[in-house]
Amino acid sequence: xxxxxxxxxxxxxxxxxxxxxxxxxxxxxxxxxxxxxxxxxxxxxxxxxxxxxxxxxxxxxxxxxxxxxxxxxxxxxxxxxxxxxxxxxxxxxxxxxxxxxxxxxxxxxxxxxxxxxxxxxxxxxxxxxxxxxxxxxxxxxxxxxxxxxxxxxxxxxxxxxxxxxxxxxxxxxxxxxxxxxxxxxxxxxxxxx
Numbered sequence: 001x002x003x004x005x006x007x008x009x010x011x012x013x014x015x016x017x018x019x020x021x022x023x024x025x026x027x028x029x030x031x032x033x034x035x036x037x038x039x040x041x042x043x044x045x046x047x048x049x050x051x052x053x054x055x056x057x058x059x060x061x062x063x064x065x066x067x068x069x070x071x072x073x074x075x076x077x078x079x080x081x082x083x084x085x086x087x088x089x090x091x092x093x094x095x096x097x098x099x100x101x102x103x104x105x106x107x108x109x110x111x112x113x114x115x116x117x118x119x120x121x122x123x124x125x126x127x128x129x130x131x132x133x134x135x136x137x138x139x140x141x142x143x144x145x146x147x148x149x150x151x152x153x154x155x156x157x158x159x160x161x162x163x164x165x166x167x168x169x170x171x172x173x174x175x176x177x178x179x180x181x182x183x184x185x186x187x188x189x190x191x192x193x
Contacts, residue, residue, distance in 0.1 A: 037119040041081035041131065043069045044089070045111045052082060052089050054112045068108045070094050079109060079131055081117055090124050092117055092131040108161060109133070113140060 044054040070079045079094040096115070098105040109115075114137040120128040136142045143158045157163070178185045 035121065037122040039086070039117045039119065040084045040134070041092075041115050041117045042084060043109055043111055043113045043115060043131075044080050044082055045069050046080055052080060054082065069111050069113070070109055079115075081115060081131055083117060088124055090117070090119075090129055092129040094131050096131070096133040103167075107133075114138070 042054050044052045046052050070077045072078075075093075077094045077097065078091050080089060080091050082089050092115075094109065094115075096107060096109060114134050115131040116134045117129060117131050120126050143156065146154075146156050146158075172179045180186065
């Protein structure tokens with residue numbers, strides 16, 4: 001039952017609809033549970049035997065050799081997670097990427113990373129379970145110098161993996177007229193790379 005259909009009304013013309021109270025009551029009293037459960041979870045990797053492990057990727061010094069915990073399918077990107085504190089292991093759609101027809105912003109996620117998981121109806125077998133990155137935590141610390149009194153607040157990309165940009169053109173603009181690499185001014189004013 002589409003509740004939006006029940007409550008929708010046209011604003012113009014002589015045939016504007018009113019709310020159908022009986023249809024609305026029927027939709028609200030159905031056995032559909034519209035609640036979404038929320039849980040913290042830890043990303044893991046399943047080996048060939050199906051054993052779940054969160055040990056790989058915990059050490060930031062070996063991230064370059066750690067296995068990425070996601071796998072891409074035609075329906076989207078999936079990740080295995082262990083719900084905390086229940087310990088249930090589920091596969092979730094990973095929504096830590098920005099992706100659209102104009103482009104994508106992709107960050108790898110490793111075993112041991114923390115996520116927030118949304119579980120429709122509380123059903124652990126639902127295909128609609130999704131995992132979201134949850135920001136700073138024990139495996140994803142904010143760099144110490146970001147909050148120091150060294151300067152003004154800023155956007156900081158502090159990466160432990162290679163950074164790659166693919167675009168038809170790249171424009172860097174700085175209000176002070178300088179773009180610096182490793183503290184050395186390389187561009188002045190507005191220049192297209």
